[in-house]
Amino acid sequence: MSAKLDAILAAARDHARDVITPNVATWNTERAWPRAASDKAGAAGLTGLYAPEAWGGQGLPLAEGIQVYEQLGLGDGAYAFALSMHNICTFAACGYGTEAFKEAWARDLTSGRKLANFALTEPQSGSDPMTMYTRATINGDGTWTIRGAKAWVSLATEADIYFTVVKTSDAPGHKDMAMIAIPADAPGISFGPLYDTPSYRFLPMSEMYLDEVVVSEDNIILPIGQGLQGGLMAIDIARVSIASGCCGLMQAALDTALSYSKNRKMFGRTTLDLDGIQWMLGEVATDLEASRLLYRKAAEALGTPEGPLMAAHAKRFVPDAAVKAANTCTQVLGGMGLLQPYGLDRLSRLAQMLRIVDGTTEVSRVVIGRALKKRAAGLPDLPVPKGYGETDEPKAVAAE
Numbered sequence: 001m002s003a004k005l006d007a008i009l010a011a012a013r014d015h016a017r018d019v020i021t022p023n024v025a026t027w028n029t030e031r032a033w034p035r036a037a038s039d040k041a042g043a044a045g046l047t048g049l050y051a052p053e054a055w056g057g058q059g060l061p062l063a064e065g066i067q068v069y070e071q072l073g074l075g076d077g078a079y080a081f082a083l084s085m086h087n088i089c090t091f092a093a094c095g096y097g098t099e100a101f102k103e104a105w106a107r108d109l110t111s112g113r114k115l116a117n118f119a120l121t122e123p124q125s126g127s128d129p130m131t132m133y134t135r136a137t138i139n140g141d142g143t144w145t146i147r148g149a150k151a152w153v154s155l156a157t158e159a160d161i162y163f164t165v166v167k168t169s170d171a172p173g174h175k176d177m178a179m180i181a182i183p184a185d186a187p188g189i190s191f192g193p194l195y196d197t198p199s200y201r202f203l204p205m206s207e208m209y210l211d212e213v214v215v216s217e218d219n220i221i222l223p224i225g226q227g228l229q230g231g232l233m234a235i236d237i238a239r240v241s242i243a244s245g246c247c248g249l250m251q252a253a254l255d256t257a258l259s260y261s262k263n264r265k266m267f268g269r270t271t272l273d274l275d276g277i278q279w280m281l282g283e284v285a286t287d288l289e290a291s292r293l294l295y296r297k298a299a300e301a302l303g304t305p306e307g308p309l310m311a312a313h314a315k316r317f318v319p320d321a322a323v324k325a326a327n328t329c330t331q332v333l334g335g336m337g338l339l340q341p342y343g344l345d346r347l348s349r350l351a352q353m354l355r356i357v358d359g360t361t362e363v364s365r366v367v368i369g370r371a372l373k374k375r376a377a378g379l380p381d382l383p384v385p386k387g388y389g390e391t392d393e394p395k396a397v398a399a400e
């Protein structure tokens with residue numbers, strides 16, 4: 001591990017221990033994004049992970065920077081998720097933005113002074129982004145006028161800029177899609193009521209309405225034709241980031257269960273002395289090790305042809321393992337596992353949320369299923385017994 005990665009992971013671990021863990025319950029009660037905390041994350045170098053040093057970033061490769069969310073996930077998976085989205089937008093800004101955009105925004109984004117988020121989902125268009133309506137019209141002076149509505153916008157009302165995927169014509173399909181960064185103070189942008197979530201209440205989320213919003217062409221991040229492709233690449237990075245954050249969550253759940261069960265006495269010994277409890281926690285520990293290996297391998301694959309498939313494997317496996325880990329660890333504490341101060345209920349809800357965001361577990365299965373069909377096409381044919389699939393009509397098999 002490079003000294004730089006070592007230092008940034010230590011900074012993320014300290015941030016989780018000193019800033020997130022002691023305060024997350026209060027943040028949830030206050031229901032407000034902890035801007036002072038994200039300012040501290042910026043000062044610690046956690047908001048420009050993949051951006052070049054020339055723009056104030058850390059210049060880490062994706063495969064290394066993604067490990068930061070495992071450390072932040074020890075504190076809170078939703079906070080880790082929000083910072084991961086900011087980092088992805090900052091990476092896109094520094095890698096694909098115009099020079100004018102970089103001059104105006106890059107240093108504020110890498111330092112965390114300004115926050116960014118990504119807006120792809122629409123009310124009618126979640127798992128199926130091809131049904132997107134938000135539409136940009138290109139004006140004679142090069143500016144874009146945008147009309148439409150986005151849904152599930154994280155950091156809604158809090159981010160300073162929204163990296164928004166839009167269509168630029170009425171043609172069906174994705175060939176006309178682009179990504180443009182819309183500043184929060186652009187006239188015509190507004191937000192719906194905040195979603196009422198059961199946990200992670202400090203993360204503001206709502207619909208975002210774009211009513212004749214005019215944006216400079218300097219803010220085009222991905223030109224026409226690359227909006228969906230670039231958006232999906234961003235989502236692959238996000239999927240692996242979520243898997244990384246889930247590993248922190250699993251570690252936090254496991255450590256809570258260990259810290260409690262080594263003290264809880266029953267039948268003349270501690271619960272941790274019971275074989276059955278060791279087996280339960282042993283499974284969590286194995287799933288955690290497997291999850292770590294998987295997300296790190298997926299992170300290495302980002303940007304290669306294997307990237308989308310590996311991201312799907314990580315997003316399919318790890319959040320499911322995190323749900324199981326949070327529930328198992330709750331069970332290990334018995335009734336105490338349900339009480340607020342132990343925080344396991346919060347972890348269960350977070351893990352379930354992480355199964356949905358940035359492409360659900362089922363959508364990952366669809367990606368994996370497509371890859372399996374491609375593989376099947378290249379394999380030799382095995383004979384199918386006579387009567388199996390020779391016609392399209394299902395045939396009743398006569399009883400002997």
Ligand SMILES: Cc1cc2nc3c(=O)[nH]c(=O)nc-3n(C[C@H](O)[C@H](O)[C@H](O)COP(=O)(O)OP(=O)(O)OC[C@H]3O[C@@H](n4cnc5c(N)ncnc54)[C@H](O)[C@@H]3O)c2cc1C
Binds near residue numbers: 119205
């Ligand atoms: C906490 C949170 C934060 C979010 N933040 C953002 C954000 O900042 N920016 C943004 O753009 N989006 C954001 N999202 C949106 C998120 O990416 C979507 O919720 C997700 O893509 C699923 O879309 P949907 O909720 O519309 O579900 P739907 O698409 O309506 O899916 C409903 C169900 O159908 C299943 N399904 C879909 N397709 C298939 C299939 N082919 N086979 C079998 N089952 C299928 C799904 O898995 C799901 O179980 C956020 C979501 C959450 C929960």
